[in-house]
Amino acid sequence: MIVWFLIGSLALTVAYRFVPVPITLTMIGDPNGFTKDWTPLSRIDRDMVAAVIAGEDAKFCTHNGFDTAAIEKAMERNARSRRLRGGSTISQQTAKNAFLWQGTGWTRYARKGLEVWFTFLIENIWSKRRIMEVYLNVAETGLGTYGVEAGAQRYFGHSAARLTRVEAARIAAALPAPKRREVVAPGGFTRRHGNAIAARSSVVQNEALDSCVYR
Secondary structure, eight states: OHHHHHHHHHHHHHHHTTSOOOOOHHHHTOTTOOEEOOOOGGGSOHHHHHHHHHHHOTTTTTSSSOOHHHHHHHHHHHHHOSSOOOOOOHHHHHHHHHHSOOOOSTHHHHHHHHHHHHHHHHHHHSOHHHHHHHHHHHSEEETTEESHHHHHHHHHSSOGGGOOHHHHHHHHHHTTSTTTSOSSSOOHHHHHHHHHHHHHHHHHHHTTTTHHHHO
């Protein structure tokens, strides 16, 4: 059984290195249905890549899939609070979104173990550019909406290739909680967080923190 799982997971990871991810478990289980539009990274504005690196994983280009410092900080915060917060990298989120399921409860611990395995696989079989491309196509960007192309069309009425820095930052600010956070006319924390991401996006590009995606 374990051998077949290893073979199957390896084969699927190799396949997804070359072909679009057709559907995910999260999409299948979404009670709102789902809208998606797979878009090559070459047709997604560079500001969107900078925004998710600024908002989600500033060390994306330098880590091996796991940010030890971020994980330790998350564990410290969780020890002091009942509200659990993760320290997941973009690679870990991609592994979860593409291959696994969402949710809490006891299955969360089983998923975390599998997430480590799939993160290891994609970091060693895919390029960083491919990881980013898959992430931006399978991440939930709103109710029943998956990928930044579908998100850009839903919120701004145009393609992801034409996203402004502010628009990209607003999508990135909503990613951790896309069912609750507003992208259009956000208020409170989401608005402030989006403004901070927009400001940090210029740092990402100026300091080449996205170099592994565009080398």
